[in-house]
Amino acid sequence: MSILNLENCKKRKRWPKLHDFSTFCEPDCPISPTGPFRDNIRVFLQQCAEPEDYKVEGMSIWCTLLVIESKNFAVPLYIIEEDVKKSVRPFCDQCRCNGWSHNFVSRRKYHIIIPVDSEWSQKLEDGVCDLQTHLLHGLIHCNGFGHLLCINGKEGGSKYLCGREIMDLWDRICRNLRTRKITVEDVSKKRSMDLRVLYGVAYGHPWFGRWGYKFCHGSFGVTELIYIRAIEILSALELEKIIQDFSDTSQSKSMKQIIQYYRDLSPIQLIKFKDLLCFMLALKCCPCGQKKQSVTATATSKPLINVVFGKKPLVKEKCMKYRNFSSLVGTMDSRWPTRRLQYAADVIVDALKAKKDDKHCEGGMTRQDVRDEARMHIGDTGLLDYVLKSMNNVVVGKYVVRRAVNPKTRILEYSIDELGDGISPVEAKPESEAVPAQPLVPGADVNADVVYIYENVLFNYPESEIFEVATQAILDSKHFVKEWPFRDENDQLLNFTCQVMPNWNDLGAKFYRKVPPGEILVLPLHASVLELKQEAESALRDIYCVLERFVVTEIEHMEDLHDKDLLCEFFESGAEISVKGYGMDINSPLRYEGGPDNWKVKCECGACDDDGERMVECDICEVWQHTRCNGIDDANTVPQLFVCSGCCDSLQPVKAKTHQQFESSDELLMIPAAIGYRAEAAEAFYQGTNPSFPSSLSVQ
Numbered sequence: 001m002s003i004l005n006l007e008n009c010k011k012r013k014r015w016p017k018l019h020d021f022s023t024f025c026e027p028d029c030p031i032s033p034t035g036p037f038r039d040n041i042r043v044f045l046q047q048c049a050e051p052e053d054y055k056v057e058g059m060s061i062w063c064t065l066l067v068i069e070s071k072n073f074a075v076p077l078y079i080i081e082e083d084v085k086k087s088v089r090p091f092c093d094q095c096r097c098n099g100w101s102h103n104f105v106s107r108r109k110y111h112i113i114i115p116v117d118s119e120w121s122q123k124l125e126d127g128v129c130d131l132q133t134h135l136l137h138g139l140i141h142c143n144g145f146g147h148l149l150c151i152n153g154k155e156g157g158s159k160y161l162c163g164r165e166i167m168d169l170w171d172r173i174c175r176n177l178r179t180r181k182i183t184v185e186d187v188s189k190k191r192s193m194d195l196r197v198l199y200g201v202a203y204g205h206p207w208f209g210r211w212g213y214k215f216c217h218g219s220f221g222v223t224e225l226i227y228i229r230a231i232e233i234l235s236a237l238e239l240e241k242i243i244q245d246f247s248d249t250s251q252s253k254s255m256k257q258i259i260q261y262y263r264d265l266s267p268i269q270l271i272k273f274k275d276l277l278c279f280m281l282a283l284k285c286c287p288c289g290q291k292k293q294s295v296t297a298t299a300t301s302k303p304l305i306n307v308v309f310g311k312k313p314l315v316k317e318k319c320m321k322y323r324n325f326s327s328l329v330g331t332m333d334s335r336w337p338t339r340r341l342q343y344a345a346d347v348i349v350d351a352l353k354a355k356k357d358d359k360h361c362e363g364g365m366t367r368q369d370v371r372d373e374a375r376m377h378i379g380d381t382g383l384l385d386y387v388l389k390s391m392n393n394v395v396v397g398k399y400v401v402r403r404a405v406n407p408k409t410r411i412l413e414y415s416i417d418e419l420g421d422g423i424s425p426v427e428a429k430p431e432s433e434a435v436p437a438q439p440l441v442p443g444a445d446v447n448a449d450v451v452y453i454y455e456n457v458l459f460n461y462p463e464s465e466i467f468e469v470a471t472q473a474i475l476d477s478k479h480f481v482k483e484w485p486f487r488d489e490n491d492q493l494l495n496f497t498c499q500v501m502p503n504w505n506d507l508g509a510k511f512y513r514k515v516p517p518g519e520i521l522v523l524p525l526h527a528s529v530l531e532l533k534q535e536a537e538s539a540l541r542d543i544y545c546v547l548e549r550f551v552v553t554e555i556e557h558m559e560d561l562h563d564k565d566l567l568c569e570f571f572e573s574g575a576e577i578s579v580k581g582y583g584m585d586i587n588s589p590l591r592y593e594g595g596p597d598n599w600k601v602k603c604e605c606g607a608c609d610d611d612g613e614r615m616v617e618c619d620i621c622e623v624w625q626h627t628r629c630n631g632i633d634d635a636n637t638v639p640q641l642f643v644c645s646g647c648c649d650s651l652q653p654v655k656a657k658t659h660q661q662f663e664s665s666d667e668l669l670m671i672p673a674a675i676g677y678r679a680e681a682a683e684a685f686y687q688g689t690n691p692s693f694p695s696s697l698s699v700q
Contacts, residue, residue: 037144097612101594106141144180202277221606261442364413530563
């Protein structure tokens with residue numbers, strides 16, 4: 001692999017500017033711009049980078065080298081300027097999926113890229129902006145709003161930089177250039193664990209929370225209150241309760257040993273689940289200290305974090321393979337014989353099949369409903385409960401049994417489907433070829449212990465639906481944002497936030513979306529009203545496609561002022577102003593970042609906007625809904641003709657409403673979610689009516 005060391009930097013046709021990696025974009029290093037992002041990025045390219053002698057897809061490229069002298073190599077940092085009018089992708093999917101569809105289309109985008117190690121000495125090629133293998137890829141619109149698209153540490157392809165070092169660099173760049181808001185879609189994983197779940201439960205925020213990224217919006221109707229409450233529920237789970245609840249399961253011994261081992265190892269008392277996770281994650285970062293504490297501990301010193309962005313979350317990847325119940329029985333530590341377990345499974349499948357064949361009944365069956373039906377044939381309720389715990393993505397006969405949260409009621413339900421395409425059961429190996437499972441030794445591998453705790457407590461907790469629903473709510477929360485507040489630090493400058501207001505002609509032309517955010521204007525201390533109008537007009541023309549010919553005619557609340565009047569005599573720095581004028585190209589297709597289409601989203605989960613998840617359009621009302629909320633598996637294609645439940649109800653006779661049954665008080669917490677996690681009706685879920693959980697909410 002060719003590494004860009006300091007010697008072969010001299011062989012480049014154009015000598016890029018060199019800067020220290022660890023201090024690059026610190027204050028005054030190398031620049032300290034005071035203007036808005038649109039001006040700062042130009043200063044950055046002029047003073048901190050050199051233009052390359054080639055282009056990719058017609059886009060200009062600049063490069064600067066970030067030197068790590070201790071390792072004798074330099075990291076190339078590329079900045080690619082994309083002209084939106086000449087681009088094949090003028091609209092921004094990230095803006096659309098993060099609630100910024102109403103933002104006007106910016107005239108320029110800036111891609112900030114560090115390629116993978118093996119490409120440091122190579123020229124960039126066409127399609128570079130579409131790759132997910134870069135160590136760093138950020139996109140920033142010229143209005144200062146942007147997105148972190150890709151960051152990969154050592155496990156993602158780098159032999160020299162870890163994810164934390166790259167993230168520190170990205171944060172310094174954003175702060176130095178005065179970006180306004182940056183989003184990130186956190187689908188990062190490590191050892192099959194979703195880090196937004198692991199770190200959320202342990203620390204109260206995702207991995208990106210270390211740099212100030214906070215909840216932006218959730219998918220499938222998840223609100224910030226639901227996200228916070230879900231973290232509270234899982235974090236506050238007491239370790240003694242975990243040991244007690246797992247006491248009747250095959251994981252009882254291993255779970256108790258792991259918890260007790262790390263309790264004995266910890267210098268402080270571990271009481272709650274988050275305490276255990278925090279200590280294990282800290283210990284995982286300090287293999288040397290762990291080695292001193294346990295002779296069985298390994299000395300692996302891999303970095304804690306490697307962030308790799310993918311397209312699909314873990315829950316979708318798990319849906320493709322299923323285990324045969326007959327092979328699963330052999331691994332179950334049960335007091336019942338195999339034939340009894342198999343018979344109970346057959347009875348449960350018959351009950352589910354009867355439910356599915358009933359044309360007057362829709363959806364699956366709750367655990368209580370399945371249990372009641374099966375008790376007509378089996379009187380041993382302990383046996384039924386034991387089998388029901390394992391009935392998740394298992395194959396019984398020619399049917400596959402699934403367990404999932406009903407998107408309408410938010411209650412776990414069982415359902416079955418016949419074996420077919422997309423279902424591939426994992427066959428059991430013959431006993432002669434079976435490899436005996438190695439006993440779990442707590443402390444021998446902290447990573448393995450964390451994975452064990454993660455999988456069993458967060459995804460396979462016995463006899464509890466609330467924990468599974470809480471985990472799913474965190475999984476459905478992957479859009480985070482960091483905002484850099486407006487800074488008014490220089491006493492010799494005036495700063496204003498300028499908002500464009502539509503005039504009557506624009507209102508008549510279907511100005512149907514909310515007003516985009518205002519722009520930052522920076523003027524001298526003794527600027528006049530006329531200079532403010534000129535600066536506002538120049539900035540708006542420079543930033544947005546629809547405002548290239550915009551002429552400012554009026555500033556609200558300044559109608560009585562003359563053009564020569566000084567602003568400092570009437571307004572304080574930091575004020576918000578609104579301007580009106582003419583020349584807005586209201587018919588331009590390059591108007592909104594979300595695109596020209598005004599399609600409507602209204603899903604049963606409560607989602608009213610595009611959240612980036614898979615959707616399907618109703619052929620009658622033309623409203624988009626999630627495929628998951630309509631029972632369409634990700635492995636299945638969307639039907640050519642789709643009619644939503646609302647339109648189906650309008651075409652059928654009115655049916656009498658049935659009473660909803662709840663098997664325990666815990667399920668009462670899920671009642672508000674029956675309308676899709678919506679905040680106005682989810683008070684019970686937020687406050688926590690279960691005495692096992694705290695009633696107050698607090699962000700860690």
